[in-house]
Amino acid sequence: MSQSKQFQDLPPRRQEQLMAFDRLLTIMDELRAQCPWDRKQTLESLRHLTIEETYELSDAILENDLPEIRKELGDIQLHLIFYAKIASETGQFDMADVLNGICEKLISRHPHIYGDTVAETEEQVKANWEQLKLKEGNRSVLGGVPGSLPALVKAMRIQEKARGAGFDWEEKQQVWEKVEEEMQEFKAEFNADTDEVVDRQRAEGEFGDLLFSLVNYARFIDINPETALERTNKKFIKRFQYLEERARANGKALSEMTLAEMDVYWNEAKTV
Structure with a gap:
């Protein structure tokens, strides 16, 4: 059976997913060939940007912000395709190698699904x-x-x-x-x-x-x-910024206030 025939037999939504993936691969090819910034990037130059995108996804997950999660997943997917594109230019591997590699790994690591090993928990x-x-x-x-x-x-x-x-x-x-x-x-x-x-x-x-x-x-x-510590970090930031706003609204600077005065606003922040 030809590959095109296989795709036609897939559910419509899966076909849309594959087409969307193909569209991103095509755009990446175009950007790498035509955009000065994209053409300049290396595996090393993208690394810190990928780390930043991962933390942005983490923030969105903690906030349960699904529209933001969707956006950040797109950014990370772009980075994954970018790395594979760069590697393909030197003949090391391409996106098909990456995807087939993880597929084979998942199959070999799940013998209770794809083999005869028993694992019930x-x-x-x-x-x-x-x-x-x-x-x-x-x-x-x-x-x-x-x-x-x-x-x-x-x-x-x-x-x-x-x-x-x-x-x-x-x-x-x-x-x-x-x-x-x-x-x-x-x-x-x-x-x-x-x-x-x-x-x-x-x-x-x-x-x-x-x-x-x-x-x-x-x-x-x-x-x-x-996760627990990050939620506490976010809670502290929210309360401290409330403290700053209340002090500013009353014409005060934190450096001029006593701890007891700041505690009044801090305790207010706990109820907001």
């Missing part, structure tokens, strides 16, 4: 996934954790991968006891009631252990620590 799927990666050549289950990930996200991924290998706490109470233990070890490095000099290197180490154990507990109760 999410945990079994994750465990199989990590074992398959080791068979593919990874020397460590932690080898797939990108070194440049933000530390909070990296801690979560490290723990998830260790769990996939069977290395994890059995009960959440054990994890909470570890949190309390790390809190006491961190607290032992200084006296919060005095101004005594703190061994910053040791205190930093204990603080890191405390954060790692908190991330672990968050994982056990199905809270994403990165």
Whole structure:
């Protein structure tokens, strides 16, 4: 059966999706050939822009802004096609290689769907996934954790991968006891009631252990620590900007106000 015939047999919406993808590929070809800016770009020059677009998508997801999510997905899709286009110019690979590669990877990593392996729970799927990666050549289950990930996200991924290998706490109470233990070890490095000099290197180490154990507990109760902290960041920004606006409306500068005066506006912000 010819490829055109195969496409004709697809549901109308799938045909529209393929046509839209083809349209973007065509536009990318045209831009790369005709636009001075697009022609100048390299894999390296696009990298920081892709990171920025990814964070913009993350913001839109946290805000549950579906129109913005749609837009940011388009921006990221453009970047993915851009990278493949650049690589195709030197004969390294093109978009078909990228898509076929991920298709083959998904099929091989899901033997419970495309083979005869049994995996009836999410945990079994994750465990199989990590074992398959080791068979593919990874020397460590932690080898797939990108070194440049933000530390909070990296801690979560490290723990998830260790769990996939069977290395994890059995009960959440054990994890909470570890949190309390790390809190006491961190607290032992200084006296919060005095101004005594703190061994910053040791205190930093204990603080890191405390954060790692908190991330672990968050994982056990199905809270994403990165998402939780970012929501708190956004909440603080909103309240602080309310404080600034109220102060400005009353002809005051924050630098001239007492903490007690600022607290009045801050408490108002909690009810807005």
